[in-house]
Amino acid sequence: MLNLFGHTFRHGVHPPESKGLTEHVPIRRMPFPKRIALPLRQHAGKPAKCLVRKGDRVERGDKIAEADGYVSVPIHASAAGTVAEIGWWPHPDGSMVETVVIDVEHYSPQIPRPRLVPDWHGLTPDQVRAAVQEGGVVGLGGAAFPTHVKLAPPKELPIEWLLVNGAECEPYLTTDHRTMVEYPERVHFGIRIMMQCLGVKRAVIGVEMNKPDAIEALQRTIPADLDVTVRGLTVKYPQGAEKMLINVVTGREVPSGKLPMHVGTVVQNVGSIATIAEIFETGLPLIERVVTVTGPGVRRPSNLIVPVGAMLGDVLDFCGGITDDAEEIVFGGPMMGSSQPDMRTPITKGTTGVVVLTASEVKPKTTYPCIKCGHCLDACPVFLNPSQLGLLAQAGRYDEMQTRYHLQDCMLCGSCSYVCPSNIPLSQMFALSKSALRKQAAAAPPPPPKTEDEGAEGAKVA
């Protein structure tokens, strides 16, 4: 379809960008905290299998848990020290997850073993993929999907484009922004590795136009031998959603229920690409990441390199602590992040930022009935009818939500909740409905029993 409104997708919302607090603050390194907590589940897919025991001594970069299967990655110690504890620990998603807690050795120079990741030169794509998996690399944009899986699309789906996602459409966050400004060569090196691995000829970096310095830095450093273009994108949420980015750059819509590779694209977050480059450059696996610590409730908003596993309390302390009127702490951006109750919660590989909100930013509590204003229909980037879905969710009619109103296409971007004048928690309701449907599917009765006796027996067991 001819797009009359420039490089943008239809619908979406315009939350205040609020990036001014940190967008020009250079990335600093946070000192090692006294303790770090490394959850065994930090990625999409199967949790890693623990390799250490309490009391074990680990060096920085040592593997402490190994990948359990293909869609899984290992976890590495982000500081040298002693394993103090292995047990349940608060996780950013709100649950308790098995976690390795390491007492960091105070006087250790924190020098890692030499080159844990092989040199990139001369590696075959398969060797690169193996190294990326062994390096524990996942998408750093939030979903933490193992990167080596993305690097190995099925043979029958030819990949035409590599899309590098530097949109960073979430308010407040400047992690990718600073990475692009300070490490543009690293981004391009990562692109080179990915392009070689995927065998693609063209790469496009999409950056929202509110980051002119990032666009400039990337354009200045494009290697002469690569077909890489930097594309300015309209500032609109959720511009950084895979489907939206693909739509804007290629003009294609990813068919409902399909993946980006079905339209010949692989999308990778700019931070993750820089990480791929970083592990081959430094020889160290993914043990630290850039995190934006920001929001009006933080005394010294910063962009930090944080060891994976550093706890929320330590990170905030390093940033001068929180103000007295801080009301809510969010991991990730305020549109899709999760609020945190516990100062012991660790920064994981997928934590893009820590946003501390005060009373004036926290959403109001009063809700009103749906007045069918249709604002959510104008906001939904995948053209659902959130108003109708919300009414069905309230009535518990989950099946109808799925079959008639395409609940499965909802990516929980939160645009509908953001615009709803009645403050109805639509995306929360959809998340709950989706999980109810998953439970329903899991608890679906097995195929009907053959005889009556067996049926009675089965019913008792169930």
Next chain:
Amino acid sequence: METPRFELTASPHIKGPDSTPRIMWTVVGSLVPVILASVWYFGPSAVLVIATTTASCVLTERFLGHGRTLRDGSATITGILLGLTLPAGLPLWMAFIGGVFAIGLGKLIFGGLGQNVFNPALLGRAFMQAAFPQALTTWPDLGGSWWALRGDNLAFPFMTPHVVSSMTGATPLGLMKFEGAHTALAKLIFGSTGGSLGETASLVILVCGGYLALKKYLDWRIPISIFITVAVLSQLIHIFMPGKPDALFMLFSGGLMLGAVFMATDMVTSPSTPRGAWIYGAGIGALVVVIRLWGGLPEGVMYAILLMNSLVPFINRATQPRLFGTGKEAAA
């Protein structure tokens, strides 16, 4: 490590500026110029009638509604809109009963805000049309001293109002229908004609509606669709049957402006899908033309909107938006 208590909510953690009370009170604010226009043309009677319906709507919501729902401002809108559809000389007790009916049976009986099928103000007026047909079609003439009350504002309840016939005028639509007389277009646009309190000042209504449309507090597709349908249909009919009025007269006479801009666009009772809005507006426009030209009544906006209100759930169902990644736009 001691953990202070923090807010724990689901994402998104921030919220856009719009709220339901803000929308409702903005609509109330945008109705103020329309009220002022009606006071300009009909004097203190306008204030009395509109104040009465508003008070009765608000009181009904307060005493029959559940919880503190007055804050959201929707009862105030219903009251003002109902008042604007009434003639200036209406006995106030009738206006009061109309307001009670509008909120009680037009909204609360369905479950309150957001649940009603029909526009409450129009349902209230339809009830009054049936209960007090004579009073509802008695239009005081324009003119006379500005401060004088029109008609029978202060008549006692259930007493037959004694209509002073010399003071009774007619609406442009009535004149057209029953006497074949025509009213000048300028009069229609600026509102110096007979009619209900708020329906005469077309220009003021359009400006206020434009403001709301810019703020996205009303769906511009609905009035535009109504106007286009009415204009095209009536002009076509006018060409083949020159006795029938032309498009401009149809657009600017009667309650079309008020109905199209402020009543048909009621969020609760209009479709929420963009395509639905076009269909709904076209339906209202067609019904208005049919009722006005061939029905027994001179005016049809009220019934046209109420009829289309009842079809909204079906329109919504039939006009679901195209899912992203389906249809022609999706790469197979």
